[in-house]
Amino acid sequence: MRTALIIMAAALRGAAALAKLPLERFSVAPMMDYTDRHFRHLFRLLSRESVLYTEMVTANTLVDDTGAPRHGSGDRWLAHDDHEDKTILQLGGSSPKVLGAATELAMAHHSYAGVNLNCGCPSERVAGAGCFGAALMRDPDQVASCVKAMHRHAPVSVKCRIGVVDSVRDLSDDEDELYTSLARFVETVSREGVSRFIVHARVAVLSGLSPDANRKVPQIMPGIVQRLQSEFPALEIVTNGEVNSVDDVLARSTGLQGAMVGRDACRRPWHYAVVDEEVFGAANPVKSRRALLDAYAHYCDRAEVELAHDGYSPRRAVLKPALTLFHGDAGAGAFKRTIDALHKDASLSAGGVLRAAAEHVPGAVLDAAPGERAVVRREAAAA
Template sequence: MDALDSQPTKVTSPAIVYPRISVAPMMDWTTRDYRYFARLFNPNIVLYTEMVTTGAIIHGDASRHLDFSNQEHPIVLQLGGSNPYDLATCSKMAEDWGYDEVNLNVGCPSDRVQNNKIGACLMAEPNLVAECIYAMQKAVTIPVTVKHRIGIDEMQSYEEMLHFVDTVAQTGCTHFVVHARIAILQGLSPKENREVPPLRYGDVYRLKRERPHLTIEINGGIKTLEETKAHLEHVDGVMIGREAYHNPYLLAELGELWQLDAPNRFEIMAQMMPYFEQRLAQGAPMSVLTRHILGLFQHLAGARKWRQALSGGNAKSIADIESAIKRMRQYSEQTA
């Protein structure tokens, strides 16, 4: 890493409003189709891509990995990698593509990414992460952020996490998204690593208290507007994971944080129908589209019928979706 007296200047994206609420990057879930859908609930939520490795972008089909709709802003590209040059190259591509921010994954616990020195295993190498972040920042003018765990394996203390953050912050990086669980890289599956290690929100709160100049965003197990409000009393932002997928209307409820009027679910589906028609004309399978909207009526009467109508190959055409919407309107009128 170059001398720190020439640190990159802190950058804040004008597209992102505070309090900062974001939807976590989730493999196979936060696709372009989901992000288009999610944006209809709330204009202020920050959306993330799935994690994309530098190799996939540099040596693969860059457009397939980087393209997005203008409606998705504000949007962050999350990168997986550990080679500073490759990360800088991909960060510049992200900026040229129009992303509002780029984020480095230092939290994914899967064996596949560990073998390529990607994800949570990098917490054991804070100097390397600092080199990566520094190179990324030098390559772009958009913000560069880090998403990490509170610890891994035998590195489970608050002090070790603080050392990681302080080392990376020396580059001029000021925004850290902290998943409030450790990751057990040997012995637990990625799914278990989202559920088994206990949540330690207090460590994230303490990080913000002790490093008030940093922007600290908390992640892990957050499912409601009330929980989000409680976290915002201690940190600068909240990242919501699977709940935003299984119960996407939560994103509309979170609009209360900015005094936004919540759209109703039928308005959202009315806006989705032209998008579905466009994607089907492009050759997208119906099942690829409908899987993202299965949770639209979560916790409401008829939600199970809605999921059944649209999953398992039951929805084969736009008419099938329209029929499911009609039935849900009937349920809504009956329970009003």
């Protein structure tokens, strides 16, 4: 029996070494409190081709310092459904042993297309006390050891910044200096089998700035990312930072593997319903928001039953991704207000709440095709 298990484990490691990450012309960034399994399900209904990232899961949440599982197969953090097999798990941590064990656990029990190591989060809680995230960019050899351990079990990518400094006063606009440090990091890490880097085109400030300010205060320098691709043509480079529309994706990804969108995908998900056609040249999978809501409402009804446990109801969590589906369109406010008013109504299922809220959205908006601006009469909009 033990011999059979050893052979099986070796086969899995071999398969991991041969597996490739999915094409990443367009992806949605890993975002805490946003890109949970429900948001990803909604977005997958919008796009079959997009690469979607989980929220960051700390490796030590899944396994202890010896590599032993803390919570069985980790379903609470890892369970998901993606029939397109284009979801990437992002892990946070700095211990090769722990990261390797967490990757092995995730890939043994859950069907992820790959695993990403977080080397870009500037949060003081992560990069400071946690000693991982963006702080890891200062130790390329340690990162190389981490990805080596992870790569035994899955294809691995790294998400990073163009550089890292201690405080705002240390910020520099010397692109050559920043590039030299970034290139050294990428060269060192890529030796251990990492061929894809998702690079946020800003420097990370480790102290004195909130995560939100870290997305605004440091200067955006996309030229450094372009230079990285031109000088490392064998690698796949994806750009991130200030990519806030499909047009931005097309413009910023020129010469690169692709572009990654952040919070804008959560703020107005319907804007990205054209991604499959405009970025990948494939058919858009959903024809209208009416059709999208119908499909997502069925998911909500199923998830509300399957994920409830010990007095916990996932209702708020499954409804949250739909709140911004009508951002900027007539009926958006009424749709959100109705969900807020009805979400505790025990006579309605979660899907029933969405269907009731949709009644307050003009038909022209519900039936508009992806990329089509609905024309709504003033009285209909007011209703």
